[in-house]
Amino acid sequence: MSSSSPQLENKLTIATGAVVCQEALLLGEITIGAGTVIHPKAQILAEAGPIIIGENNLIEENALIANKSSSARTMVIGNSNVFEIASQTYAMSVGDNNVVEVRGRVGEHVEVSSGCVIGVGCSLSTPGLLPERTVIFGEKSARRIACEKPMVQNSQLEYLRKALPSYHYLANKKPQ
Numbered sequence: 789m790s791s792s793s794p795q796l797e798n799k800l801t802i803a804t805g806a807v808v809c810q811e812a813l814l815l816g817e818i819t820i821g822a823g824t825v826i827h828p829k830a831q832i833l834a835e836a837g838p839i840i841i842g843e844n845n846l847i848e849e850n851a852l853i854a855n856k857s858s859s860a861r862t863m864v865i866g867n868s869n870v871f872e873i874a875s876q877t878y879a880m881s882v883g884d885n886n887v888v889e890v891r892g893r894v895g896e897h898v899e900v901s902s903g904c905v906i907g908v909g910c911s912l913s914t915p916g917l918l919p920e921r922t923v924i925f926g927e928k929s930a931r932r933i934a935c936e937k938p939m940v941q942n943s944q945l946e947y948l949r950k951a952l953p954s955y956h957y958l959a960n961k962k963p964q
Contacts, residue, residue, distance in 0.1 A: 794869070800959070803843075808900070808950050808959040812847075821845070823865070825948045828929060828956055830871075836860055842867040842884070846941055846948070851872045851888075868940050875906075883920075887938050892924075903937030 798815060802808055803822040812826045816834025820826070821843035830847045832839060833854040844867055849854065851871040853888040855863040857880055866884035871877060875888040878895055882904035888894060892906035895913035900906075904918050907925040912918070952958075 802959065805949075807952050809813075809952060810957040810959050812959065814959065823945065823949070825945055825952065826959075827948075827952070829962055834863070837862050837863070839863045841865045842869075842939075844868045844942075844945055846870045848873045848875075852876045854878055855880070870938075870941055885937050885940060903932070903934070905938055 800814055801819040803820060805822040806820045806824045806827040808820060809828040813831040817838040818832055818834050819839055819840045819865060823844040823891040824841055826847045827849045829849045831852045832847040835855060835861045836857045837855050839853065839855050839901055840862060842865055845865060850873055853865070854873060856878055857863070857946035861880055863880050865882040868885045869882060870887045872888060872890045872892070874891045877888055877898050879898045880896065881899040883900055884902050885902055886904045888906045889908045891909045891939060893911040894900060894906055897915035898912050899917040901918055901920045903921040906912055907923065910924045910929040919933065921937055923932050923934050955960045
């Protein structure tokens with residue numbers, strides 16, 4: 789049985805200070821900024837165009853970030869974002885200091901500004917720009933504007949940068 793889908797050429801650029809576990813699935817042209825932590829089983833798929841991930845992002849287990857754009861644009865993710873377990877992000881533009889919570893989903897035609905939270909299990913697919921500090925919550929994915937941006941996860945990132953290399957091989961380092 790033959791596959792008709794083309795093979796993606798992997799072109800990974802991992803900045804110094806980033807921690808990328810080997811068990812993560814990284815396909816296509818991906819740039820990962822300094823201080824970013826990518827857990828095992830996370831998936832970053834640059835299928836339709838490159839993905840640029842900024843600094844100090846946290847991408848947890850089974851989180852999916854995929855560029856499936858029909859226009860072959862570059863997906864750009866800013867700094868200090870958190871993509872929690874089993875979240876799915878297809879948005880072509882994600883600003884800074886956002887959280888996509890467990891099983892949250894952000895569609896391809898959504899642009900996420902900064903300081904936004906996509907709540908647990910919420911799905912966002914309506915095309916357009918999500919205003920700063922928007923919180924999506926509840927069964928019906930209701931919206932409100934938060935008074936403050938979400939807290940930056942500096943202490944968690946610092947801990948993970950030290951702990952993960954003790955238990956996992958890293959993509960930017962060869963096993964000994």
